[in-house]
Amino acid sequence: MISLGALYSVVYVFLITVTLVLGGDIVHHDDVAPRRPGCENNFVLVKVPTWIDGVENNEYVGVGARFGPTLESKEKRANLTRVVMADPPDCCTKPKNKLTSEIILVHRGKCSFTTKANIADEAGASAILIINYRTELFKMVCEENETDVDIGIPAVMLPQDAGLNLERHIKNNSNVSIQLYSPLRPLVDVAEVFLWLMAVGTILCASYWSAWSTREAAIEQEKLLKDASDDYANTENVGSSGYVEISTVAAILFVVIASCFLVMLYKLMSFWFVEVLVVLFCIGGVEVSCSHSRLRTANVFGGSVIMIPFFGAVSYLTVAVTPFCIVFAVVWAVYRRSSCAWIGQDILGITLIITVLQIVRIPNLKVGTVLLSCAFLYDIFWVFVSKWWFHESVMIVVARGDKSGEDGIPMLLKIPRLFDPWGGYSIIGFGDIILPGLIVAFSLRYDWLAKKNLRAGYFLWAMTAYGLGLLITYVALNLMDGHGQPALLYIAPFYHWEKREGSSRFYGQEGNQKGLALISKMITNQLTTTIDQQQACILLGHYITFVTLL
Incomplete structure (x- = not known):
């Protein structure tokens, strides 16, 4: 029986x-991170193809910040831009190196994301890449006491392994260039x-x-x-x-x-x-x-x-x-x-x-x-x-x-x-x-x-x-x-x-x-x-x- x-x-x-x-969602909404003027973007995944000394290399995936302008959705419209390392690496103070529309690579920590982005924007960077201290992505938001945020460059978070690879090539005096775009499904x-x-x-x-x-x-x-x-x-x-x-x-x-x-x-x-x-x-x-x-x-x-x-x-x-x-x-x-x-x-x-x-x-x-x-x-x-x-x-x-x-x-x-x-x-x-x-x-x-x-x-x-x-x-x-x-x-x-x-x-x-x-x-x-x-x-x-x- x-x-x-x-x-x-x-x-x-x-x-x-x-x-x-x-x-397979590529746009992430987050009620924990409230929207406010200048800080109301969706968290979108970002493609980051790289070129080392003119040769196409790995492609990484990052996530866009709540603040800053939105990224291009078409690969052909995304500019191929040189990447430089920030000095100091945390970009919590004005960089010592002179920037002329390069993308600046910085480490996470010591100050807020918006502080890093503002300093990079004022220094002449065209975008900011922030290296996470873990092999995962993190949603970059504005601080609770920040109002009317006005940041003129896009900010993208990279996982630790991807960011350290780019940093290693830069320290080896290689010419590192990337594109930043977020294609639509x-x-x-x-x-x-x-x-x-x-x-x-x-x-x-x-x-x-x-x-x-x-x-x-x-x-x-x-x-x-x-x-x-x-x-x-x-x-x-x-x-x-x-x-x-x-x-x-x-x-x-x-x-x-x-x-x-x-x-x-x-x-x-x-x-x-x-x-x-x-x-x-x-x-x-x-x-x-x-x-x-x-x-x-x-x-x-x-x-x-x-x-x-x-x-x-x-x-x-x-x-x-x-x-x-x-x-x-x-x-x-x-x-x-x-x-x-x-x-x-x-x-x-x-x-x-x-x-x-x-x-x-x-x-x-x-x-x-x-x-x-x-x-x-x-x-x-x-x-x-x-x-x-x-x-x-x-x-x-x-x-x-x-x-x-x-x-x-x-x-x-x-x-x-x-x-x-x-x-x-x-x-x-x-x-x-x-x-x-x-x-x-x-x-x-x-x-x-x-x-x-x-x-x-x-x-x-x-x-x-x-x-x-x-x-x-x-x-x-x-x-x-x-x-x-x-x-x-x-x-x-x-x-x-x-x-x-x-x-x-x-x-x-x-x-x-x-x-x-x-x-x-x-x-x-x-x-x-x-x-x-x-x-x-x-x-x-x-x-x-x-x-x-x-």
Whole structure:
């Protein structure tokens, strides 16, 4: 018998993952650093290509200050300017060296950023580069007591390693020249189009697989019932099901459990923690990939099995597929930092999502409404409201994998931004596919069991609502300069456009749904008999390990 608690463990591992669409933001807003006249710029990333003795060298990335004029957005308009070292290096007093529109390189510290910029401006510099004392970027702001700041040159912060490299070349008497510009992101990148197609296609495949397996199970049970078998006729005594139906209480508890899990990810985010997530992600990917073959061939090749110690009866197809699944997951884990590793991550991720949408189901639209409404509030809170307590968006920080040294966590689908001068990835969290997908899959199962065609049913409306909602999410993402957007904020309202029909769909098996209730019990019995008990427990064991470790 499959434990309901174990199945819920599987559910929550996936339902509390990141629900976010992100496009690689290059403009940073910061409510902690208030705006005032002369100090109201956005914090923009700045490209700093370098030339050493006329030969093109490394390109660095800095961040613009809150003060000073804005930088050029086109590379061809950015002047190639010579860089000189400040004397004294901190530029807290007037430089001893004479400046004629050069860019001055200074060290951070001893005085405010605006003091350094004012002194450099008065000395004749065309821009100021400030070297941070850490290998990271820092947002340069005005002091609290400063008003009407008027600085005539741009200021850019460089990470420590980049700044020290430039300083080393200057001290070696090399001629160092740089450009400063901040290119704009394209309005739409092809990565967003493909990511939209991936998300919609994943829900489409999962919904049809769920509806097909439900119909096949119902047909099989109808045949068994016609044989007047007492074991199958007594549908009131069916054992545990092979899938999980989310209750209204569980849908409400989702917000609490998901929030706790997200805060834990935020607080424990580190290199080793991401390594653990990668290992468990691979284990899950291997298990569900192999489980597909077990579920699909349970009836078709019921006799083609082999007995394996501890695992029990395993189909020959599973034995043949398992090594390839393991090798695929291991290769991805080892080479996940390569430029094409996103392909493997997306394959494993889509497999996981489809499996969750096959195992996890909502019994009626009432539960789906509660679940999506709770997720709607959860998404808004952790993307926007959490900034008031944590001074940064918890959801965005977790999605990017900050402080981990990794390029994001594995519980995401992502595609590289091909035409973006800043590169990076467009991503979408598993939750933005799984949660709406539960309603879409339910709609198709309902249509098939109620014998509704595509135009008269609800599936087309639900699928259209998801597609339009996700499309609006990407529009908002680009209008907000690539800042992470809570996709459910835009997707959930579109589901209110669906057609309505009495209480049968909202309350599920109540009202005049005795026939559907009987079929549902048949499905429950059929799904219970298709999965070998030992195999299912082994599969669930890996997911329970995930929850235990976290």
